[in-house]
Amino acid sequence: MLKLQHIDVYYGRYQALKNVSMEIGQGELVTILGANGAGKSTLFNTISGLNKVSGGQILFDESEIQNKPPHKLVRSGIVQCAEGRKLFPEMSVYENLKMGSYSHRKEKEMVKKRLDEIYALFPILFDKRKDAAGSLSGGQQQMLAIGRALMSHPKILLLDEPSLGLAPLIVDQMFKVIEEIHKNGTTIMLAEQNAHAALSISSRGYVMESGQLVMEGSRDELFDNEEIKRAYIGA
Numbered sequence: 001m002l003k004l005q006h007i008d009v010y011y012g013r014y015q016a017l018k019n020v021s022m023e024i025g026q027g028e029l030v031t032i033l034g035a036n037g038a039g040k041s042t043l044f045n046t047i048s049g050l051n052k053v054s055g056g057q058i059l060f061d062e063s064e065i066q067n068k069p070p071h072k073l074v075r076s077g078i079v080q081c082a083e084g085r086k087l088f089p090e091m092s093v094y095e096n097l098k099m100g101s102y103s104h105r106k107e108k109e110m111v112k113k114r115l116d117e118i119y120a121l122f123p124i125l126f127d128k129r130k131d132a133a134g135s136l137s138g139g140q141q142q143m144l145a146i147g148r149a150l151m152s153h154p155k156i157l158l159l160d161e162p163s164l165g166l167a168p169l170i171v172d173q174m175f176k177v178i179e180e181i182h183k184n185g186t187t188i189m190l191a192e193q194n195a196h197a198a199l200s201i202s203s204r205g206y207v208m209e210s211g212q213l214v215m216e217g218s219r220d221e222l223f224d225n226e227e228i229k230r231a232y233i234g235a
């Protein structure tokens with residue numbers, strides 16, 4: 001479904017992605033592990049069209065998509081839910097969700113159906129639908145950000161550190177919801193520092209260091225790897 005071949009990305013003269021090649025199949029949930037600054041956000045921003053690719057190719061459903069504008073990529077089904085949430089704090093929960101359906105705004109019935117599905121997935125968003133997004137707790141805002149991303153009907157959802165800054169109990173809920181979105185048929189790429197929880201719901205993972213992929217493997221291979229255990233999972 002999504003294939004990166006020898007991708008290079010620069011910020012000025014600094015090379016942030018170095019010869020990155022990876023593949024995500026339809027229906028997979030794949031985790032990208034890496035310390036702060038390893039390049040996970042850069043990788044996601046590159047797939048979603050926010051970063052310019054200097055070398056290599058990105059194929060999505062067989063078409064080349066590198067350097068296409070982000071709004072076109074959203075329409076074709078590549079939807080990113082960014083780290084840091086980026087909601088419209090003054091607008092209501094409902095209005096924020098509607099913003100996510102902008103590219104489908106003419107299909108009113110479909111938008112309504114999708115909204116109902118998202119309220120079923122996150123009942124708290126239904127309860128708080130009239131409240132300003134800025135008044136929600138951190139965990140609720142993260143749920144809203146994911147709900148808004150789902151409103152755009154992703155074929156592949158890029159989730160950048162969805163558990164960042166959340167209380168442990170909320171983190172558990174967050175991973176359950178991600179698992180459910182995946183079971184409902186969405187392909188997911190997940191960047192996480194919370195390696196144990198992320199790998200637990202993934203079938204495969206990649207490890208990034210200094211802009212390069214240094215390892216890949218099935219969930220069990222990564223879980224059993226001593227280096228990974230030490231660096232990302234703990235004892």
Ligand code: ATP
Pocket residue numbers: 011014016034035036037038039040041042043
């Ligand atoms: P984090 O979890 O902290 O976001 P990350 O793995 O997502 O880490 P990136 O944010 O992709 O890492 O950053 C990769 C490298 O690129 C870092 O060294 C970072 O300082 C650098 N970098 C990121 N954005 C820019 C930018 N706009 N201009 C210059 N350098 C950048």
